[in-house]
Amino acid sequence: MGTASDKKLFDDNGLRLDGRSPGDLRPIRIETDVLNRADGSAFIEWGGNKIQVAVYGPREAYPRHMQDINQAFVRARYNMAAFSVDERKRPGPDRRSMEISKVISEALQAAVMVELFPRAQIDVFIEVLQADAGTRIAGLTAAAVALAAAGVPMRDLVVGCTAGKVDGKVVLDLSKEEDNFGQADLPVAIMPKSGKVVLMQMDGDLSIDEFNEATSMIFKATERINQIQRDALKKNYSSNAQDWGE
Numbered sequence: 001m002g003t004a005s006d007k008k009l010f011d012d013n014g015l016r017l018d019g020r021s022p023g024d025l026r027p028i029r030i031e032t033d034v035l036n037r038a039d040g041s042a043f044i045e046w047g048g049n050k051i052q053v054a055v056y057g058p059r060e061a062y063p064r065h066m067q068d069i070n071q072a073f074v075r076a077r078y079n080m081a082a083f084s085v086d087e088r089k090r091p092g093p094d095r096r097s098m099e100i101s102k103v104i105s106e107a108l109q110a111a112v113m114v115e116l117f118p119r120a121q122i123d124v125f126i127e128v129l130q131a132d133a134g135t136r137i138a139g140l141t142a143a144a145v146a147l148a149a150a151g152v153p154m155r156d157l158v159v160g161c162t163a164g165k166v167d168g169k170v171v172l173d174l175s176k177e178e179d180n181f182g183q184a185d186l187p188v189a190i191m192p193k194s195g196k197v198v199l200m201q202m203d204g205d206l207s208i209d210e211f212n213e214a215t216s217m218i219f220k221a222t223e224r225i226n227q228i229q230r231d232a233l234k235k236n237y238s239s240n241a242q243d244w245g246e
């Protein structure tokens, strides 16, 4: 997060550097069944983000001391490829990827009917191939689709979006420059049917009014993103037993 004076992020017409209005999303495309050997998979392109998700399980949890006799656990691993960012990222886990893996695991754990699979684990591999800000939310949004494509019973999908503050203005779905030079970044994910929040983090500062404006922008955007998720699932799973909301 920088300061407002670091870089001009709006043009004279009040549009953002990529031509969007404050409330516009970047283009989003989701595809399922892109990997043959996974139980479920999805690929998401969200602006310049390109992220691949593979789901394996439910299968017996290993090591066995990790087993919970009452429920399965969802273990998400978020990984950024070395070539996914401008400055080569050192391969392997770091504090950031461990934190993101944890918050994504918790968000998905809330949506999956884990009580149906005692002693099991469900692995979700999120591979960021190209990063352009908002990767945790794009990865989580695609992971929910991959879990559904794997036939894992879920209470609901999980869908997210970010908003933030740029040059003193609240905007939706921050781009890379806005993330770097803006004053706040607020990723949020919900279960769309209930509206229950399953992930919320904040980097920077927002006033209460700005926070309310940002969250209402996010909630509105999640309706459109959820439709993209459902369309992706319907394309390959038109006769799927689970109803994703229509």
Ligand code: UDP
Residues within 6 Å of the ligand: 085, 086, 087, 089, 096, 131, 132, 133, 134, 135, 136, 137, 176, 179, 185, 187
């Ligand atoms: N980023 C980077 N190198 C890193 C980590 C992040 O270039 O080691 C970039 C990447 O484009 C990422 C953005 O910074 O999408 C914002 O990262 P943040 O930690 O805010 O997470 P995200 O917005 O991707 O969920």
